[in-house]
Amino acid sequence: MKSYVILISGRGSNMQALLDAQLPGACVAVISNRPEAAGLAWAAARGLPTAVVDHKRYASRESFDAALAEEIERQAGGRADFVFLAGFMRILTAGFVERFAGRLVNIHPSLLPAFPGLHTHETALRTGVRVHGCTVHFVTATLDCGPIIVQAVVPVLPGDTVQELAARVLEQEHLAYPQAARGLLAGRCRLEDGRVLWRDDTTSPAAALRVPAG
Numbered sequence: 001m002k003s004y005v006i007l008i009s010g011r012g013s014n015m016q017a018l019l020d021a022q023l024p025g026a027c028v029a030v031i032s033n034r035p036e037a038a039g040l041a042w043a044a045a046r047g048l049p050t051a052v053v054d055h056k057r058y059a060s061r062e063s064f065d066a067a068l069a070e071e072i073e074r075q076a077g078g079r080a081d082f083v084f085l086a087g088f089m090r091i092l093t094a095g096f097v098e099r100f101a102g103r104l105v106n107i108h109p110s111l112l113p114a115f116p117g118l119h120t121h122e123t124a125l126r127t128g129v130r131v132h133g134c135t136v137h138f139v140t141a142t143l144d145c146g147p148i149i150v151q152a153v154v155p156v157l158p159g160d161t162v163q164e165l166a167a168r169v170l171e172q173e174h175l176a177y178p179q180a181a182r183g184l185l186a187g188r189c190r191l192e193d194g195r196v197l198w199r200d201d202t203t204s205p206a207a208a209l210r211v212p213a214g
């Protein structure tokens with residue numbers, strides 16, 4: 001069975017969605033860069049190994065990333081098949097990304113390549129886009145830019161507040177991330193020439209795309 005580690009920084013609702021989805025793989029640990037991350041207690045109560053690698057205790061990004069990589073491998077007893085970033089709010093160095101190339105996955109609350117970085121819902125409302133959503137993607141050295149695994153689309157409704165739009169996207173995040181993780185763990189999709197190919201892409205786009213009903 002494939003193994004995975006989840007990295008969080010905060011409440012961990014995407015982590016919970018992954019763990020509730022009964023994925024075809026074993027979560028070997030949840031690791032946070034913040035000792036106070038609420039998701040850590042949830043994971044520990046669920047009986048999962050948890051660990052903290054506190055970024056404030058490291059003088060440089062490189063030394064933090066080296067410690068984080070070591071902790072991931074220690075928890076996995078060697079090589080973790082996948083590392084799922086679930087609200088992990090640190091920019092990772094090129095060296096870390098290279099070490100976990102093809103195994104490092106993130107969820108971002110926009111339809112990439114639109115709106116990389118922070119404040120995606122505010123930007124969606126400000127620019128007047130009619131569709132918004134989330135993207136599960138492989139992590140590369142360029143922020144929020146790697147090969148796309150799954151995207152979920154939501155409408156932007158007239159009068160939406162940031163909170164309403166964020167909640168609509170988050171609901172889809174909780175479906176899109178497990179969908180992508182399941183595909184990866186089951187070997188139903190793979191990276192080829194910088195793009196993700198799904199085995200069933202030719203028959204249906206549904207493996208990689210969630211669209212609103214109606």
Ligand code: GRF
Nearest residue numbers: 011012013014087107108109
């Ligand atoms: C999510 O919106 C995720 O897309 C973004 O940060 C948020 C984390 O939320 N990267 P949670 O910690 O998973 O609840």
